Amino acid sequence: MSPTTLGYLCRRLGPVAFMLTLVASCASAPPAGAPRAHAPRAPAPLVYTIRVPAPSTRTFDVDVVVPTDGRDSVVLYMPIWSPGMYTLMSYGDRVTAFTARAADGAPLGVRHPDGGHWVVQTGGRPAVTVTYTVSAPRGSNLSNGATDTSLVVVGPATYVGLAGETSRPAEVRLVLPAGWRPAATSLAAAPGGAPNDFVAPDYDVLADSPILAGTHMSSAAVTVGGVRHRWAYLGDAEWSAASAIAWLRPLLEEHRRFWGGTLPLHDYVFLNIVGAGPGSGVEHLNSVAINTNGREPQTAEARFREASFLSHEYFHAMNVKRLRPVELGPFDYEHTPTTTGLWVAEGLTSYFGDLLAARSGLGDTHDWLALTSRHIRDLQSSPGRLVQTLEQASARMFERIPPNQRVDYYVKGPVVGLVLDAHIRKRTDGRRSMDDVIRLEYDRWSGSRGYTAEDFARTASDAVGFDLAPLLHTLVASTEEVDYAEMLDWFGLRFAPNDDPARAWTLEVNPAATAAQRAHLAALLAPSGRR
Incomplete structure (x- = not known):
C-alpha cells in the first residue's frame, strides 16, 4: 500500500477504520523472505487536448482521454471553487456540449446528475474520450479567454477531474493557430520537447498552473x-x-x-x-x-505600490502554497473549505509583502508608512471591525456578508502583523520578531499536513520564547479595538495630527522619537538576515 493510498484511506475512512484496514493489510502481507511483488505501475494520465475554435464563439474545446481502470462507469467533475479565489465559482455551469466516445468512435452514455458532475458509461473499456466546450469570454487571472490573438487557460475552469483521484498525473496539449507564439506556463514540458505539450504530476498542480498563449x-x-x-x-x-x-x-x-x-x-x-x-x-x-x-509605474508611490503587490503574490509561494492552514489541502474541489486561518494566509502575506518590498530598496520608510497607514485607516473606518472577528471573517469567506457586518482579513491582517511584531520586538528587546514566527511556522508546518489555529499559536510562542496566545486571541478572535500604543512607542511613530478625515490615522515618525526608537524602525525595514 503506497503512502499516497494510506493517506487517502485515512482521510476517507477516518482513524479507526483506517487502522483496521492497515492491520488487515499487514496481516495479508507475504512472510519475510518471500518474493516481493513488482511495484504497481504508475496510473495512466488524463490527457487533455485544448483547441481554439472560431474565436468569435469566445469558447474553446477540450478533449480528454480518461483512463477507466476497467470500471463500467466513471464520475467526472468540474470544481466549484478555485484555490486562491475564495469565491463560489461553480465552473460546471460554464461547460456545454459534453459528450463521450469509445476509441472506435462509438458514442457512450452520459448522465449529468447536477451542475458539476457527469457519469460516463464506459462499458468496461480501458479508456474513453470526453469532449466538451468551456466558456472563455474574457481572459484574466480569474477567467478563461479566447480571441483571434490570445488564449488564457485557468485550470479549475478548464479541466474536468476524476472524482476521488486528484493524485492521477495529467498531460496537456495545446493545438494553437498558425503564427501563435509558444505558450507561457509553469507546467513542466512533456518529455520529447514537443511545443505546447506539458505534464503535471497530479490534478492539484494541473489546476494551479495557468497557461497564456497568443500572437503577441x-x-x-x-x-x-x-x-x-x-x-x-x-x-x-x-x-x-x-x-x-x-x-x-x-x-x-x-x-x-x-x-x-x-x-x-x-x-x-x-x-x-x-x-x-x-x-x-x-x-x-x-x-x-x-x-x-x-x-x-511613473511615480515613487506607484512603483512601491506595484512592488508591494508583486511582493504579496510572491510571498504566497511560501505562505499558503507551501505553508497553509490544514483545511486548505489536500484540496477538495467539490466542496468549499472552512478555515479560520486566512488572516495568516492572506493578512500576514500582506504584512510581509509590504515589509519585504521596503527592505528590498524598492521603497523607503515614507512609502512603507504611507501604505501601512492606508491599512490602518481602512480598518478604523470599517464598522465591521466591531462586529466580526478575523477568525470569523476567514471561516465565512464564501458567504456574502454586508460590508458593515464584516472585517476584511486583507486589511486587518497586516495591521495585526505589525502590532504583533512590535510586541515581540519589545518583549525580547529586539532579539525576536515576526520574521522568526513565520520562519518557524514554515519549518514545522510546510509539509503535507498544514497547521491548525492551535498549532500556529503554539509555534508562534515557541518562536519568540513567551506565550503569545493571549494577544493573538485579542487580535484575531475578538472584536476589541486594536491598541496601537505599544507599536507607536517601540518604533517612534505617531498618528499625524490633522483635521482631514481622509488623512486620519496617517503614520509618521514622531519628531520627539529617541535614537533608540529610530533604530527600532530602521531595524524593521533593514534588509533581511536570518539569525
Missing part, C-alpha cells in the same frame, strides 16, 4: 538563488519584460534572504495579461497570474 507575447528571465524567474506578457506592453524583471530582481533577492537560502520553487513565472482590467493577482504554486496595463 514576450518574456525575459533572471536567475535568483538558482531558480529561473520569468516575466511573461500576453499582449502588447510598453514596459518591456526585460526591464520589468530587472527592476523586480532586488525584491526577489530580498525574499531569498528572508527565507535564508534557495527557495523551493521551479521555474517561477509572473504571467501578465495586458489590458485585462484593474491590477490584481492570483497566486499559484510556481507562478502568479496578474492583470496589468503593461506600463511602467
